[in-house]
Amino acid sequence: MFASIMLIVMLALLATAAIAQAIDPLPFRDHAEELRFQHLTSELRCLVCQDEDLADSNADFARDLRHKVFELMQQGESDDQIKQYLVDRYSDFVLYDPPVNSRTWLLWFGPLLMLLAGGMVVVYTIRKRTRAGTPAAPTENGDDW
Amino acid sequence: MSRLVPFLAFVVLAVLLGFGIWWNSSHDPTAVPSPLINKPAPVFALPTLNDPSQTVSKASMLGKPYLVNVFASWCFACGEEHPVLMAESKSLGIPVIGYDYKDDPNDAKAWLAQHGNPYSVVITDVSGHTAIDFGVYGAPETFLIDGAGIVRYKRIGPLTPDVIAQQLEPAIEALQHSAPAPGRGAGGGEGVASL
Numbered sequence: 001m002f003a004s005i006m007l008i009v010m011l012a013l014l015a016t017a018a019i020a021q022a023i024d025p026l027p028f029r030d031h032a033e034e035l036r037f038q039h040l041t042s043e044l045r046c047l048v049c050q051d052e053d054l055a056d057s058n059a060d061f062a063r064d065l066r067h068k069v070f071e072l073m074q075q076g077e078s079d080d081q082i083k084q085y086l087v088d089r090y091s092d093f094v095l096y097d098p099p100v101n102s103r104t105w106l107l108w109f110g111p112l113l114m115l116l117a118g119g120m121v122v123v124y125t126i127r128k129r130t131r132a133g134t135p136a137a138p139t140e141n142g143d144d145w
Numbered sequence: 146m147s148r149l150v151p152f153l154a155f156v157v158l159a160v161l162l163g164f165g166i167w168w169n170s171s172h173d174p175t176a177v178p179s180p181l182i183n184k185p186a187p188v189f190a191l192p193t194l195n196d197p198s199q200t201v202s203k204a205s206m207l208g209k210p211y212l213v214n215v216f217a218s219w220c221f222a223c224g225e226e227h228p229v230l231m232a233e234s235k236s237l238g239i240p241v242i243g244y245d246y247k248d249d250p251n252d253a254k255a256w257l258a259q260h261g262n263p264y265s266v267v268i269t270d271v272s273g274h275t276a277i278d279f280g281v282y283g284a285p286e287t288f289l290i291d292g293a294g295i296v297r298y299k300r301i302g303p304l305t306p307d308v309i310a311q312q313l314e315p316a317i318e319a320l321q322h323s324a325p326a327p328g329r330g331a332g333g334g335e336g337v338a339s340l
Binding site for chain 2: 047048060061064065068087088089090091093094121125128
């Protein structure tokens, strides 16, 4: 009994979620265009609510930018052109995928540098221990913290 | 020696953590740098609040520096900023245009009637379309545009007496020293150039 009530409640919640998705309907020509729009807006940041993408945000500002993206799509702009349009106005920050440039190379390659540094420490340690005649994985010299 | 390595690694991580905390407390991490600084302001032509048949445009403002202050009656932080503008907008020495952003003109009129009007003129952007060209994503925001129509400075968030004294006034000062006649690239720099 309780389970079936829960089921009904959850189904009702699902239904409202579906309605929420349709709050902002746009006159897409076909499903492919809608998919392209969904994909593009999910790669763009809502700047008011910075942890949300444009596709999912209910902010008024996000709706304005969604409409702008839609308008530019209708004018035949490519995804890259639309992104550039927004970057020109809102900087790279509007993109969830930051571009690789001189200001972001540390962001992109920093983790790799850390990995290399760690690898070098490991290699150095193993070499030193091998040279010193101790096994690479000492087990009984009390150094195995 | 090798026993020092974990300790040193810890020190490095601790320093990084400290730097991160310092960086985030001394910078607003949500402020988005404007790509418009030192670039031409977008072309705009918007109706004035008091007489929608009149418009103010980028072309009509060319020749002298001015400030564009984005506000709205629904904007909470604008209420904090407003007394500062009431006290200081006249002494800036340049026109301050109020940019009423995504607002009902009647609400804006009532808001200004209640709190006072620090602006030389108020323009309205009910749809918010022009604001996208300015890269506006919230209010209040403030742009300093020079006589040649170039954006020289942008403030995201309320103007405070400190911000005005330390950033805005030096930026205005720099404009008036660098170019009495509209001219590109004479001084200016990062918007806050030396005096």
